[in-house]
Amino acid sequence: MTTIALVGQPNCGKSTLFNQIAGYKSLAANFPGATVTYTKGTTYIDNELVEVVDLPGTYSLSWYDDAEKETVKALFSMDIDVIVNIIDASMLIRSIELTLELMALEKPMIVALNMMDEAKKKGIQIDTKKLEEIIGVKIVPIIAKKGKGIKELLASIQNAQKPKKRCVYQKEAEETIKNLSGCIAENVKDIKWPSKLVAIKAIEGFSECEEVVENSPCKDLLNIAKDKLNNGMTIINQRHALCMNIFEHSTKLTKPPKKSIESRIDDFLMHPFLGYVFMLAIFVAIFYGVFTGGSPIENFVISIFDTVDNYLAQLITNKLVFAIAKGAADGIGAAIGIALPYLLPFLFIISLLEDVGYLPRIAYLMDSTMHKMGIHGTSVIPFVAGYGCSVPAIMAIRILKSKKEKYISAFLASLVPCSARTTVIMGLVGYFLGWQYVIALYALNLFVIAVSGVILKKMLPGISPEMIIDIPPYRMPTVKTLLLKTWHKVKDFVYLAIPMLIVGSIVLTLISYYNLNPYINNIFKPVLTGFLGLPSALGVVLIFGILKKELTLIMLYQALGLSSISMLSSVMSPTQMLTFTIFVIFYIPCVATIAAINKEIGTKGGMLITVGTTALALILAFITKITAPLFI
Amino acid sequence: MKLVDAETEKVYRVVAIEGGCHSKDRLIKLGILPGVEIELKRKAPLRGPFMVSLNGSDIVVGRGIAAKIEVEELV
Numbered sequence: 060m061t062t063i064a065l066v067g068q069p070n071c072g073k074s075t076l077f078n079q080i081a082g083y084k085s086l087a088a089n090f091p092g093a094t095v096t097y098t099k100g101t102t103y104i105d106n107e108l109v110e111v112v113d114l115p116g117t118y119s120l121s122w123y124d125d126a127e128k129e130t131v132k133a134l135f136s137m138d139i140d141v142i143v144n145i146i147d148a149s150m151l152i153r154s155i156e157l158t159l160e161l162m163a164l165e166k167p168m169i170v171a172l173n174m175m176d177e178a179k180k181k182g183i184q185i186d187t188k189k190l191e192e193i194i195g196v197k198i199v200p201i202i203a204k205k206g207k208g209i210k211e212l213l214a215s216i217q218n219a220q221k222p223k224k225r226c227v228y229q230k231e232a233e234e235t236i237k238n239l240s241g242c243i244a245e246n247v248k249d250i251k252w253p254s255k256l257v258a259i260k261a262i263e264g265f266s267e268c269e270e271v272v273e274n275s276p277c278k279d280l281l282n283i284a285k286d287k288l289n290n291g292m293t294i295i296n297q298r299h300a301l302c303m304n305i306f307e308h309s310t311k312l313t314k315p316p317k318k319s320i321e322s323r324i325d326d327f328l329m330h331p332f333l334g335y336v337f338m339l340a341i342f343v344a345i346f347y348g349v350f351t352g353g354s355p356i357e358n359f360v361i362s363i364f365d366t367v368d369n370y371l372a373q374l375i376t377n378k379l380v381f382a383i384a385k386g387a388a389d390g391i392g393a394a395i396g397i398a399l400p401y402l403l404p405f406l407f408i409i410s411l412l413e414d415v416g417y418l419p420r421i422a423y424l425m426d427s428t429m430h431k432m433g434i435h436g437t438s439v440i441p442f443v444a445g446y447g448c449s450v451p452a453i454m455a456i457r458i459l460k461s462k463k464e465k466y467i468s469a470f471l472a473s474l475v476p477c478s479a480r481t482t483v484i485m486g487l488v489g490y491f492l493g494w495q496y497v498i499a500l501y502a503l504n505l506f507v508i509a510v511s512g513v514i515l516k517k518m519l520p521g522i523s524p525e526m527i528i529d530i531p532p533y534r535m536p537t538v539k540t541l542l543l544k545t546w547h548k549v550k551d552f553v554y555l556a557i558p559m560l561i562v563g564s565i566v567l568t569l570i571s572y573y574n575l576n577p578y579i580n581n582i583f584k585p586v587l588t589g590f591l592g593l594p595s596a597l598g599v600v601l602i603f604g605i606l607k608k609e610l611t612l613i614m615l616y617q618a619l620g621l622s623s624i625s626m627l628s629s630v631m632s633p634t635q636m637l638t639f640t641i642f643v644i645f646y647i648p649c650v651a652t653i654a655a656i657n658k659e660i661g662t663k664g665g666m667l668i669t670v671g672t673t674a675l676a677l678i679l680a681f682i683t684k685i686t687a688p689l690f691i
Numbered sequence: 692m693k694l695v696d697a698e699t700e701k702v703y704r705v706v707a708i709e710g711g712c713h714s715k716d717r718l719i720k721l722g723i724l725p726g727v728e729i730e731l732k733r734k735a736p737l738r739g740p741f742m743v744s745l746n747g748s749d750i751v752v753g754r755g756i757a758a759k760i761e762v763e764e765l766v
């Protein structure tokens with residue numbers, strides 16, 4: 060089977076094209092680097108089945124972050140028959156840089172010149188025949204969003220040829236490169252890259268290639284080349300000049316660029332004051348909308364699963380089997396009860412903000428604040444997503460660059476109250492103490508996150524490279540891609556969190572089946588009652604919370620032997636409620652989140668975060684116990 | 692002078708980029724390299740990042756990176 064790889068820079072419309080040719084299985088995003096793991100699909104070209112691989116966007120073959128690294132690794136480790144290089148016609152100069160690098164791979168290749176509509180709007184007229192002549196690769200103009208030019212593209216994929224030309228530098232540079240690449244070809248055998256590309260990358264100082272050459276007999280030649288070529292700047296400049304040259308020879312500008320609507324919108328949305336007001340308003344609206352709209356749906360889902368439980372009780376007579384079946388049903392119910400009303404709308408809105416192009420602008424606005432916590436504007440996704448569910452939030456840290464940034468973001472994102480914790484805040488503190496306490500809790504939460512960030516920044520070794528992001532133009536996303544992208548994010552939750560929730564529920568029902576509650580409560584009594592002044596019956600509730608946080612509230616009044624939540628105020632004082640809620644907000648993320656953390660930053664990181672957040676929760680709850688009586 | 696000291700809505704020519712090879716490589720890939728003209732579009736408040744524009748695309752760079760980009764004003 061023929062394998063086609065889609066390669067392009069972030070935001071070139073790669074996912075949209077993938078959706079057009081290989082069914083709707085990939086995700087489209089407007090946040091640079093959002094397509095992280097690659098997606099495969101199949102399609103027919105003239106009755107022949109071909110495999111299409113959608114690789115994460117990359118600016119170049121020398122990677123900067125993990126997503127780019129995946130692309131480059133995939134390019135060299137997979138059997139790829141044809142490279143389809145998608146380029147954004149409205150940003151030709153910068154796109155051709157990658158095209159020139161890909162040409163060096165000497166594989167059959169096609170250039171899909173996307174966003175022809177946008178280029179036209181900007182007054183950029185590209186003579187594709189001329190461009191094709193200059194670079195020696197077949198060029199097909201397309202408009203991926205509207206499905207234009209796809210047929211022609213597929214037809215040319217079948218006849219794809221190796222590039223007829225190569226990027227050629229000026230004589231002296233070319234000779235220096237040739238010397239080094241000759242040496243590499245002879246002495247470095249176990250590398251899949253063309254030796255000329257290794258030579259160029261090593262001269263330019265791309266550490267991965269540099270290392271390979273420095274550990275070979277070609278080390279001296281590399282130093283000579285670096286000297287001669289001004290540490291690679293000479294070839295970089297020549298290549299850039301070449302790109303400019305290609306651009307000038309193939310393109311005409313029909314309109315003088317004027318201040319676009321875009322930058323007028325930006326003047327408002329990125330305004331040093333109004334920008335923040337607008338951002339805050341958007342988020343308040345989103346939270347308010349999702350949580351007020353979501354709770355009736357959640358209640359509805361719970362009522363359905365109550366019926367299922369009753370039905371199971373009639374059906375299964377064996378008590379142990381019933382306990383397990385009920386646990387499984389409750390787990391599924393809890394997962395749906397969170398996913399459907401809160402997570403789904405939330406992730407849809409995030410996808411919308413992403414595709415419209417607003418998220419990178421938030422990254423710009425928030426960068427200076429986040430910088431003080433050792434992370435950057437790019438971490439906004441984990442944070443915003445964290446209010447929905449911690450699992451997709453943790454998964455979003457994959458696009459971050461340094462290890463330090465990932466650790467800090469994972470720690471902080473797990474402190475963000477997810478929708479399950481929000482139900483505790485609303486149901487307990489909001490119901491009994493009033494909304495001003497709810498706002499205070501959210502403010503406290505942000506404050507603690509900020510302080511933890513500052514401390515972690517100081518404590519953790521390493522540096523976090525600063526943000527360099529491309530701000531895409533505002534674009535109208537298509538509903539189809541938005542839905543797909545939402546699904547892509549919900550999928551993480553479905554595959555990782557739902558099994559955990561089911562197992563968790565079964566464990567919980569088994570605990571009550573074997574009547575282990577008193578033992579568990581006894582274990583935690585010294586801490587809970589002695590240290591935090593809470594009823595000892597809450598021990599089991601907190602254990603439940605580790606397995607499934609959304610059950611905390613229901614468990615709470617059940618464990619205290621109350622018939623409804625409204626009676627809670629007769630057994631728990633306001634101080635105890637506040638202490639308990641604060642503990643719940645900050646302690647151990649749920650099992651599904653821990654699993655996600657382990658996956659993204661390793662088990663050691665998962666342990667550290669689990670222990671760290673619990674310690675934090677204990678301290679904060681203790682402070683609450685002492686200080687709350689002063690003002691309640 | 693450095694890009695950090697530049698004024699918004701003015702056009703500058705990049706003279707040199709110093710330091711950290713990784714971020715330098717990314718800047719170059721985005722088209723910010725010695726010789727090109729960039730416009731400083733806006734600065735985020737509270738020592739935030741800088742947004743520059745070149746060839747019709749907008750790029751945001753962290754303040755620390757802006758401190759490593761040497762520019763000269765075009766008149």
Ligand SMILES: Nc1nc2c(ncn2[C@@H]2O[C@H](COP(=O)(O)OP(=O)(O)O)[C@@H](O)[C@H]2O)c(=O)[nH]1
Pocket residue numbers: 067068069070071072073074075076086087088089092094116173174175176177201202203204205414415534535536537
């Ligand atoms: N105007 C226009 N927009 C497009 C075209 N192709 C894709 N887009 C939009 O560009 C944005 C980014 O596309 P996406 O496929 O996510 O890019 P990726 O990051 O390369 O995967 C989305 O909002 C798309 O709807 C096109 O041909 N013309």
